[in-house]
Amino acid sequence: MALDDTSLDGTRHDLDQLKAMTESLPGIVFQFYRSHHGKACFPYLAGDSKIFGDSAQRELLSEDASHAFDHVHPDDFPRLMVAVERSAQSLMPLATQFRHCEQEGEEYWIAVRAKPERLNSGTLWNGLMVNITEQIEYQAHLRELSDTDDLTGLPNRRKLMCHLKREISVSNRHGTPLSLMMIDIDHFKHINDTWGHLQGDKVLRRLAELCRGLLREEDCLARLGGEEFAVLLPLTPLSHCQKLAERLRHEIARHDFGLPNGGVTISTGITEHRVGELRDQLLERADRRLYSAKRQGRNLVVGN
Incomplete structure (x- = not known):
């Protein structure tokens, strides 16, 4: 055809x-x-x-x-x-x-x-x-945004929980030390109420920069929300964590944050992971020690 x-x-x-x-x-x-x-x-x-x-x-x-x-x-x-x-x-x-x-x-x-x-x-x-x-x-960028605190650029609570899960698994498997530090800015509500939220934001950003400058690359500094931060310290026993926490407390207390009525102090609770324990048990113990530091007068590190 x-x-x-x-x-x-x-x-x-x-x-x-x-x-x-x-x-x-x-x-x-x-x-x-x-x-x-x-x-x-x-x-x-x-x-x-x-x-x-x-x-x-x-x-x-x-x-x-x-x-x-x-x-x-x-x-x-x-x-x-x-x-x-x-x-x-x-x-x-x-x-x-x-x-x-x-x-x-x-x-x-x-x-x-x-x-x-x-x-x-x-x-x-x-x-x-x-x-x-x-x-x-673009997907990687979105993941980074979901894991990052907008104000400070630090990992957020979600990212910290991922790091914590991984490091606890390593600690349980190999018996290596792992310490956790919980940090709370003392009287932060007073800073916001007296000098405004913009000044409060500056304090949060500057505190994050100070802490980052004193930590190792493998340490995870995260903002949990508000004025509360956490530091996860792989391969670090409690004794070394105590020394670092005191150094952070000292450096922050002596730093000029630009507040007319004085500086900024922090209260810190520290603890070391116990082999076999769950993530929430570690977090709860660090929280208890943080609030113990605040009850004892603030500007303290409590580790036991």
């Missing part, structure tokens, strides 16, 4: 539209073939191949594209191979993501969605690869 010119023109127009659409996609429409013997190639590629570097593009287009997988981040490679193998065996859609590494050190996150088809000689996937780096970075 012969096709008339109108039908041919329509077909050409459809093909042109398909080509224009694939070239405008923020990714690659592809066919990926893997033989039973492990040979891999991409019989079809269309779209924005710039999501990969020049060397990776050449490897994707070669007859043997197995070297293209050399650009997959080593931490992601095993998971990608497991996903490919599972898809090949079950003929279930392939859906995963991985980091693509350039020779210059740049990394891109790539999402893959593909449907497999079993052939006599191997497996053929039809699918789409999309650069999702901006999405991943």
